[in-house]
Amino acid sequence: MNTPTKDKAANHAAFNTKVRQRIQQTEFMLSAPTFRLCPPDEGLEVAFAGRSNAGKSSAINALTNQRQLARSSKTPGRTQMINFFSIGDTDTRLVDLPGYGYAAVPLEMKKEWQVELEEYLVSRSSLAGLVLLTDIRHPLKFFDEQMLHWAKDGELPVHILLTKADKLKYGAAKNALLNTRQALKKLELPCTIQLFSALKKEGIDELAGVMGDWYQYKLNGKGALEEKAQTDTDTDTDTDTDTDKSDIDI
Numbered sequence: 001m002n003t004p005t006k007d008k009a010a011n012h013a014a015f016n017t018k019v020r021q022r023i024q025q026t027e028f029m030l031s032a033p034t035f036r037l038c039p040p041d042e043g044l045e046v047a048f049a050g051r052s053n054a055g056k057s058s059a060i061n062a063l064t065n066q067r068q069l070a071r072s073s074k075t076p077g078r079t080q081m082i083n084f085f086s087i088g089d090t091d092t093r094l095v096d097l098p099g100y101g102y103a104a105v106p107l108e109m110k111k112e113w114q115v116e117l118e119e120y121l122v123s124r125s126s127l128a129g130l131v132l133l134t135d136i137r138h139p140l141k142f143f144d145e146q147m148l149h150w151a152k153d154g155e156l157p158v159h160i161l162l163t164k165a166d167k168l169k170y171g172a173a174k175n176a177l178l179n180t181r182q183a184l185k186k187l188e189l190p191c192t193i194q195l196f197s198a199l200k201k202e203g204i205d206e207l208a209g210v211m212g213d214w215y216q217y218k219l220n221g222k223g224a225l226e227e228k229a230q231t232d233t234d235t236d237t238d239t240d241t242d243t244d245k246s247d248i249d250i
């Protein structure tokens with residue numbers, strides 16, 4: 001007979017699987033040059049932020065199991081627009097924010113963008129959480145810390161991805177994880193953190209789990225994704241196109 005703890009773990013695992021399936025249905029919604037032109041502040045969204053070239057677009061593609069959903073590039077500063085994606089419907093969104101720290105961007109533009117970014121992090125009501133991506137080989141640069149302070153001011157949950165973990169050997173990657181966690185504790189910046197590799201597709205379940213928890217928490221225990229997952233359980237058929245998507249090799 002299953003114990004309550006086992007049931008809870010099984011339910012959580014089933015929920016996470018549903019969240020993964022939902023996230024794979026992510027579709028491009030719109031690109032906005034400024035936050036003034038972004039979708040109405042309704043529903044829920046999770047934003048992906050980080051220095052230019054940290055691997056935001058690659059992480060979104062790996063997470064959603066789609067090759068070209070968010071465009072990734074060897075040229076830093078590729079994503080200059082704020083890109084919105086819908087997860088199932090336009091009330092559940094994922095946001096790819098323009099990378100910061102790109103030297104070629106004029107100072108004036110950088111300053112304007114920083115003001116907007118702070119405003120967005122602190123006052124966007126639909127924002128359920130921030131995924132902050134930082135390259136495992138040089139984590140937590142100045143502006144990353146700045147972002148963490150703004151998120152703390154806005155009481156916004158943050159989950160850090162140490163990206164390109166495949167660039168380090170396993171032991172070195174684990175050390176980087178421990179050291180960064182310690183540094184965050186010292187700075188009194190509350191957040192969770194994990195290793196991530198878009199290339200090796202490592203860390204995707206953990207990330208999807210965190211996002212599922214955020215969406216759920218934000219809706220006070222009645223998560224949008226969970227509700228959709230429940231509807232799916234009732235209506236799933238063999239013709240679900242998800243199965244096709246999950247075969248795509250990215």
Ligand SMILES: Nc1nc2c(ncn2[C@@H]2O[C@H](COP(=O)(O)OP(=O)(O)OP(=O)(O)O)[C@@H](O)[C@H]2O)c(=O)[nH]1
Pocket residue numbers: 050051052053054055056057058059071072073074075076077078079080098099100163164165166167196197198199200
């Ligand atoms: N080895 C390795 N390379 C990666 C990984 N993720 C991203 N890259 C590479 O890093 C570069 C930048 O990736 P992007 O996903 O475009 O980074 P971004 O943060 O979206 O960059 P901007 O849009 O310029 O802000 C590309 O050359 C990717 O192929 C990873 O997990 N491992």
Ligand SMILES: [Mg+2]
Pocket residue numbers: 056057058071072073078079
């Ligand atoms: Mg990008």
